[in-house]
Amino acid sequence: MDKAQIADILDEVGTLLELKGENPFKSRAFHNAARVLAGVTEDLKTLVENGEIRKIKGIGESTAKIISDLVTTGKSPDHESLRKFFPAGIFDMMKIQGMGPKKVAFLYKKMKISSIEDLEKAAKAGKLEKLEGFGKKTEENILLGIEQVRKHSSKFHINVAETAAQSIFEVIKSHKGIIRAELAGSLRRRKETIGDIDIVVSAKKNDVKEIMKLFTSHKSVERITGEGETKASVVLNVGINCDLRVVDDKEFPFALNYFTGSKDHNVHIRSLARENGWTLNEYGFAVINAGEKGRKSKKVVLCKTEEDIYRAVGLDYVEPELREDLGEIEAAQSGKLPKLVTYDDIRGTFHCHTNYSDGQNTLSEMAAGAQKLGWEYLGIADHSKVAAYANGLSEERVKKQHKEIDTLNAKFKNFRLFNGSEVDILTNGDLDFSDKVLSSFDYIVASVHSNFKLNEADMTKRIKKALKNKHVTILGHLTGRLLLERDGYPLNQTEIINAAADLGKIIEINAHPMRLDLDWQIVKYAISKGVMIAINPDSHVVTGLTDVQYGVGIARKGWCEKKDILNTRSVKQVEDYFKFRETK
């Protein structure tokens, strides 16, 4: 059983304890252990065998026992005995907005409701409104919530969320009463997938009502789910939840910090504030009165920016991308935060699509976008012919594109388009173009886009065969996170990286350059083997100019050097990031 599965079970134990109505701190301990475990990089089996697992902060006697049981036998008696109390469908019910552990457990005990279907039936029959603590409104909201769960994914890819957010954010930001405005939450932390959009603004009191109205009446709002004096919540028509919070300008940095999260980062920061005798909330610091615990007096530390807040609790400024309570706070205490790759470090990217295939922009628009960002090159890698779904290029269209690239390149100064192709790896490991056509490109990205259902051994064999093709420069999306919330296809990543190391190939990792958490172990392994990596958040949805905004090519050695596009600064920073992660 792997680490992710074990973390899921610890989470489930935490939820089961909540359902049982146990001490909330007890259930939190399990959720916390799950999170800590997910960030552990060492081999779990070794940690269990040598007892080191107990030394990890957040993993105690009980959680270590569950982990140990799962690692050695694949089963945990503690987990299984808890599962007997509630049927599996109960977890689905908790995905419905407004349905927490108390309500779910109550409905199960009272009415034996144990699935979304049961719940829907009961709500439609009007059986819920008569129950204690429930009412007509709750019943309606449950039905709306069920509809939403069925209609939409609970997570959205960052560029879907960002597009939705920008449209409403621009309108709010342009209101004359706005003093400061930021997109917060996981969007600001640049997570790969986004649960909901958080907007934090500061404004004069007189304008608050109008700003709230502007928000709830925006054209992209499908439904208003909450509307108070300073906070409103809506569901946008793409299905994503969006919250607006309006505060006084002196509270803005605190609100921004609070709503950027992550929750675990906030909790840790607050405990640091407590050590100083303060409480911290979204409005500011307050001192805790001695003797009268919990009572607050006036604010003690004036902070104009987030930097000030971090300084006040003795920390270096922590970039939003690092705020996960995975060691960044300890690093900030000792001045050991890594310097992140920034957009200024990016000199170009290799995996971009144009409207020749499934991109949204023309070659010249893409080139113009890249130059506007100060980049030195852009690699065009449209799809190959078998990718009919993506309007893949035939041999004739490849020639046409090359001509157009040549014409454009002749006009550029200090900028260059590389003519590449994202060529499909066919089921048998062959590539989708002949050798002759392949040799007409500057470089080839070889990717799997079909037959994902092969078993691990066959998929690995297929990719290794493609890697051996001398024309292949980059293996596209090794991590294979092609679709939202899908973990990609089965393949032996270690074996592939070893092969790439032997053959001098580049591996593409689909993760935001500043957020390599999801894949950092495999990236670290690649670097340790001397394999060059190219990082993209998710090539499959990165089409059109969004490529230019998100994509990053990080070259380590080899073919890029020949073309004078080595990006040593970024590599250094990525390596620093890994060193930082490694010491956690």
Add this chain to the structure above:
DNA sequence: GCCGTTTTCGGCCCGACTGTTTTCAGTCG
């Protein structure tokens, strides 16, 4: 359940909003 360089017991972040309630529990982030 987990933690601790003042601690092995007594804390554990904190507030807005909703819907149900006559003062608050539950949910959410």
